[in-house]
Amino acid sequence: MLAPMSGVTDLAMRRLARRFGASFVVSEMVAADAYVRGDAANRLKAEGRGVDPHVVQIAGCAPAAMAEAARIAEDCGAAMVDINMGCPAKKVTTGYAGSHLMRDLPLALDLIRATVGAVRIPVTLKMRLGWDEGSINAPELGRLAESEGVAMLTVHGRTRCQFYAGKANWRAIRDVKAAVRIPVVANGDCASLADAAAMLAASGADAVMIGRSAVGRPWFVGDAAHFLAHRSMRPEPSREARRDAALEHYEGILELFGAEQGLRHARKHLAAYAQWSGAGTLRQRLVTAEDPAIVRSLLREAFEAPAQAEAA
Structure with missing residues (x-):
C-alpha cells in the first residue's frame, strides 16, 4: 500500500502507484475543518479522479468536523476514510490532532466514534506506537478502535518523539496484531523487497505500507505487492x-x-x-x-x- 504523505501523495502519484500494482493508495492528509469549509487546497488533496479504490485520510480534533469531513469524502466517491493519529509534525500535534491523540485516548475514541457513525464506507486508522518510549499504547488504541468499528489499523513502528529518526521497530507492531482481530498494516522504513518480507515476518502484520521509498519510483509499491504475493521478483520497468x-x-x-x-x-x-x-x-x-x-x-x-x- 502507498502511505499518505503530506505534500507528496498527490493525485498523479497515486494514479501511477495504483496502475503499477499497489493494492491501494491513500491521499495526503486532509485537514477536516478546512475540508468542511471548502478550502481549495484540502479539496485538491482529497481528489480521487482515476483512482480506484479511492481512500481519503482526514485529520482533526473536533468530532463534528471529522464526521462531516468523512461524509463529504464519501459523497465525493471515497471508498474508504482513514483517520490520522500518527502525524508527528508540530503544527499538527499542537492543534491536538495527529499523534497528539495518542496522549488523549478519550478524545481519540470520540473522534473514531463520530467518524465511523457518519458514513457507510469502511473507516481505518493510522497511528504510531505511542507518544514516546514511556507511553507505548498502540495496542490499547487498537482495541478501542476495533470496538468502535474501525476496519483496519496501520502502525508506523516509531513513537511520535522519534519523528523519523532511528530505525522503525517492526517487532513492536506484533503487540498490536495480537490485541485485535482486524487487519494490521506495518509501516516504516520499507526500502527494498527484502525489507517488505522482513517487516511482515517481524510484525506479524497482514500487509505493508510504503512511504518515502516510493518517492521517485511509484512502481516500487507494486513491485513489493507482487513480491509478497508470489515470492518472486517481477521485471523492473524499462x-x-x-x-x-x-x-x-x-x-x-x-x-x-x-x-x-x-x-x-x-x-x-x-x-x-x-x-x-x-x-x-x-x-x-x-x-x-x-x-x-x-x-x-x-x-x-x-x-x-x-x-x-x-x-x-
Missing part, C-alpha cells in the same frame, strides 16, 4: 516506462495545481526521479527550471543511459 511515468506524473501535477504552483510542488518529485535514474548532474538543473518545456526535456534526458546522463 527505462522508457520509468521515463514515461515521470513525465506523466509531472503533467498530472501541472494539470492539478496549475503551472506556477505545480512547478513548485513538482520539485521534490523531480529531484527523486533524477536520483533513482542515476542522473545526478542533471538534478540541480531539473529542480530549478521554470519552463515546463525545459523540465520535460531534462526529465527525458535523465532517463537516458546512465553514462550519457552523467555526461550531460
Whole structure:
C-alpha cells in the first residue's frame, strides 16, 4: 500500500502507484475543518479522479468536523476514510490532532466514534506506537478502535518523539496484531523487497505500507505487492516506462495545481526521479527550471543511459 504523505501523495502519484500494482493508495492528509469549509487546497488533496479504490485520510480534533469531513469524502466517491493519529509534525500535534491523540485516548475514541457513525464506507486508522518510549499504547488504541468499528489499523513502528529518526521497530507492531482481530498494516522504513518480507515476518502484520521509498519510483509499491504475493521478483520497468511515468506524473501535477504552483510542488518529485535514474548532474538543473518545456526535456534526458546522463 502507498502511505499518505503530506505534500507528496498527490493525485498523479497515486494514479501511477495504483496502475503499477499497489493494492491501494491513500491521499495526503486532509485537514477536516478546512475540508468542511471548502478550502481549495484540502479539496485538491482529497481528489480521487482515476483512482480506484479511492481512500481519503482526514485529520482533526473536533468530532463534528471529522464526521462531516468523512461524509463529504464519501459523497465525493471515497471508498474508504482513514483517520490520522500518527502525524508527528508540530503544527499538527499542537492543534491536538495527529499523534497528539495518542496522549488523549478519550478524545481519540470520540473522534473514531463520530467518524465511523457518519458514513457507510469502511473507516481505518493510522497511528504510531505511542507518544514516546514511556507511553507505548498502540495496542490499547487498537482495541478501542476495533470496538468502535474501525476496519483496519496501520502502525508506523516509531513513537511520535522519534519523528523519523532511528530505525522503525517492526517487532513492536506484533503487540498490536495480537490485541485485535482486524487487519494490521506495518509501516516504516520499507526500502527494498527484502525489507517488505522482513517487516511482515517481524510484525506479524497482514500487509505493508510504503512511504518515502516510493518517492521517485511509484512502481516500487507494486513491485513489493507482487513480491509478497508470489515470492518472486517481477521485471523492473524499462527505462522508457520509468521515463514515461515521470513525465506523466509531472503533467498530472501541472494539470492539478496549475503551472506556477505545480512547478513548485513538482520539485521534490523531480529531484527523486533524477536520483533513482542515476542522473545526478542533471538534478540541480531539473529542480530549478521554470519552463515546463525545459523540465520535460531534462526529465527525458535523465532517463537516458546512465553514462550519457552523467555526461550531460
